[in-house]
Amino acid sequence: MEAPHITALVEAVETMAEQLNGIDVGDVFGGFTCSELDSIARVLKIAGHAGTAAFIVMRHAESDEFPDDGDLTDWDGDMHAPVALAHSQSDGPSLDGPAMQASKRYVSQL
DSSP, X not given: OOHHHHHHHHHHHHHHHHHHTTOOSTTTGGGSOHHHHHHHHHHHHHTTOHXXXXXXXXXXXXXXXXXXXXXXXXXXXXXXXXXXHHHHTSSSOOTTSHXXXXXXXXXXXX
């Protein structure tokens, strides 16, 4: 990739991070599969936007399903379930709540 393209790519990722961070209207991130969302989150993390990556994972996980009893020990379902579980046990999305903390832990492993 030539230098001008790298510069344009970095600028595009910066713009994308700014625009994604804070979207809280509707179920924007729930429409992605987990692997699609993880790909976007990984790009954001690599580009230095781990906070935005955690935010979109948290918002995506709001639509995830997990066992009713919350026991994920033997469960092989949705990979974002720990984030969804933390969200379900809180009063809603918060940038410093349990779901965001779980999301940050998840993103750190991408």
